Amino acid sequence: MGMPLALFVRLNYMAAITLFLIGLHVLLGHPNLIKKVMGMNIMETGVFLFLVSIGYARHSAAPIMSPGGAESGLYANPLVSAIVLTGIVIAVSTTAYTLSLTIKLYEHCGTLDVNRLERLRR
Amino acid sequence: MRHLPILLTVVPLTGAFLVPVLGRRPDRAYRLALLSVLLVLACAAGLLAMTGSGQTLQYYVGDWPPPWGIEVRVDALGAMLATFFAFVYLMVVLYAGSSVRAELGPAAQFWYWSLLLLLLAGINGVLTARDLFNLFVFTEIASLSACAIISVRDRLDSMEAALKYLILSAVAGGCILLGVALLYMVTGQLHLDHLGAALPAAAGSYPRVLLAALALLVSGFALKSALFPLHVWLPDAHSSAPSPSSAILSGLVVKLGIVALVRLFFVVFDWRRLVTLPLPTMVMAMGALGIVLGALFAMGQRDLKRMLAYSTVVQVGYIYFGLALLDEIALTGALMHVVNHALLKSMLFLCVGLIISRTGERSTAAMAGLARSMPLTVASFTVGAAAMVGIPLTNGFVSKWYMVLGTLNSGRPAMVAVILVSSLLSALYYFPLVVSAYFGRPASPQAEGPEGPPAMVWPVVGLAAVCLVLGIWPELPLRLLGGVARVMLGL
Structure with a gap:
């Protein structure tokens, strides 16, 4: 397998790690609270993409046993999808809670900028 | 059943x-x-x-x-x-x-x-939990509800602290989940025992993936348990919650990351063989730094609850330090310290809650002369302070003594100095409070009457009594935890 093809096959893994890093960078580095929430979601999406990629093999079928079976004899791993579902539930509740806290803070101080929040507190 | x-x-x-x-x-x-x-x-x-x-x-x-x-x-x-x-x-x-x-x-x-x-x-x-993914899910449930019991108070500082905690715990959660995914990718297992059995083979084929997974999991759980350089969220979060919440956050929630890492290190990664990094040394160094620097930070605090919160950073440092020695006695001491610190720190936070509700002040100066009007609270606080410093007959002494013995037993006598210096530093920030409570002159005239509702005073006294009982008769829990430590170290 040549180098370009190897890169192409691993594209989703690289995309997942890139998304994770972008999200982490925004979550920790961006001063705006809404952007931080977006970063959190991008980071989590990266992890989910990674998990789904683990479970997929080329030409594998959906993991449903039917009389004929899959042509290639390969099935995608359903466990990682279940993990991703649970992960999404956690991500959604964290997002909802963070956003509601953000709204409360905005009502109190009228700003979404963490640096200005720090200054307001002193 | x-x-x-x-x-x-x-x-x-x-x-x-x-x-x-x-x-x-x-x-x-x-x-x-x-x-x-x-x-x-x-x-x-x-x-x-x-x-x-x-x-x-x-x-x-x-x-x-x-x-x-x-x-x-x-x-x-x-x-x-x-x-x-x-x-x-x-x-x-x-x-x-x-x-x-x-x-x-x-x-x-x-x-x-x-x-x-x-x-x-x-x-x-x-x-x-005996399953890595379950461990992650329950950690997230605990973190989210822990954030929520900080922000339940409709005040600016509580909500800011909750948000800070939430963002860092989201970072930790993401890292842990990615670590879990990497481990699952190379082994196809999530059950801790099966992972432990499958990892030696995987370590041969994918050493770097394993290293990345380890790094992600350790930093995630260490962030959740406030190991020293990752403790920045803790003082705000623990000091701005309502007092009963602070007691639970500082006493119990911080321990969850520690328990998770104990399972990872001793069941999954077997960090004497699989880990090619000098990870025990790194954890020990961070623990030791937390012990000394946390104590220095605590000394600088003028707010009672913030002081207790920094003291939690110190005690978490102790626990990690004891774990990383990889010695049977030190491990027993570290696990015992998990129990002891849970009892002690929650008791101290409840004491401070009583003092705040009585005097309306949170500064260290509020303690002056309180022994006359709040005898039971101050007596319990004294027990807690003595145990944090490590005076004999308190439970804090037992766990620190075991850690000192373990440090000597594992052939690192120089590290005993860390424990001794930190005990001295703890004495420097806890004892002035106790002394001023007994001998100081109250800043303002004190109200007469009982020191608080009985339902608030007696739980504090109950916790203090258990701390003393565990200090005088520690044999039973120590025997149990000694057995656990032997199993974990494979002796």
């Missing part, structure tokens, strides 16, 4: 959802919460009796055996921590029964009880 291991999680979870449905009236919500916590304590005590002689209880959820089903397992460590944590919870709930009325509005009260029970479900879930 067979279902006890899962009931530990199911009871508080059910309670958490019943409270908003049935308990719209604050007193009814309180009774429901109290009932759930009592049931959990009974379950945990039953489990402790069953695991006392060293066996473990396995429970397959839905009767599906492990490679496909979820296993919940209670070993002596899990049962013991669950029992003591449930006891602390009971005391905190009794205390909070009176104090939340003053601290929270009527609308927020039943949410508070609901969140408290949800947090207990998360805690017990982490203690009994």
